[in-house]
Amino acid sequence: MLLKKSIDFGSHQNVIYANGKVTLGKISLNVYCFMIDGVLIDTGSRSLSKHFEPFLLESDIEQVVLTHIHEDHCGCASILEQKRNVPIYIHEMSVQVCGRNPEYPLYRKVFWGKRKPFKAKAIGSRFSSRTADLIVLKHLVMQRIILHF
Incomplete structure (x- = not known):
C-alpha cells in the first residue's frame, strides 16, 4: 500500500492556506488549514505532519481554532502545543x-x-483576532464551530 503525500500553499485576499493531499491509487483526499489575522483554523492531519510543520511553525500564529475533533482537522495540534505555546x-x-x-x-x-x-x-460565544471580534456559531450535535466574520 503506497500512499502519496503532498502539500500546496497559497493565499487569497488576506487568507493564507495549506492544502495537504493524501492519495492511494485513484482515491485522493484533501485537508486544509487556514491562517488569517493571527488565527490558524485547523492544523492538518498527523499523516502529513512533515508537510504541514514548516507552515505551522513559520506562520505568524497567535491562536488556533479547531472546527472539530476529527484527526484531519486537529492532527498537528500537539506539534503546536509543544513548539509554539499558542492557545x-x-x-x-x-x-x-x-x-x-x-x-x-x-x-x-x-x-x-x-x-x-x-x-x-473551550471557545466561548465570541472570539477576538487581532482586528476583529467574531461570533462563534456552535453546532451541538456535530460539535463543530464556525467563526462568523
Whole structure:
C-alpha cells in the first residue's frame, strides 16, 4: 500500500492556506488549514505532519481554532502545543476528548494518521483576532464551530 503525500500553499485576499493531499491509487483526499489575522483554523492531519510543520511553525500564529475533533482537522495540534505555546480552542464538548488518545477506524488512521493528545480550551460565544471580534456559531450535535466574520 503506497500512499502519496503532498502539500500546496497559497493565499487569497488576506487568507493564507495549506492544502495537504493524501492519495492511494485513484482515491485522493484533501485537508486544509487556514491562517488569517493571527488565527490558524485547523492544523492538518498527523499523516502529513512533515508537510504541514514548516507552515505551522513559520506562520505568524497567535491562536488556533479547531472546527472539530476529527484527526484531519486537529492532527498537528500537539506539534503546536509543544513548539509554539499558542492557545488552542475547540467546541466545549470536545475539550476532554483532545487530551485522550483517540480511537477511530483503520481507514482513517491510514489516510490521516493518529493524532497525539493535546490540551485545548473551550471557545466561548465570541472570539477576538487581532482586528476583529467574531461570533462563534456552535453546532451541538456535530460539535463543530464556525467563526462568523
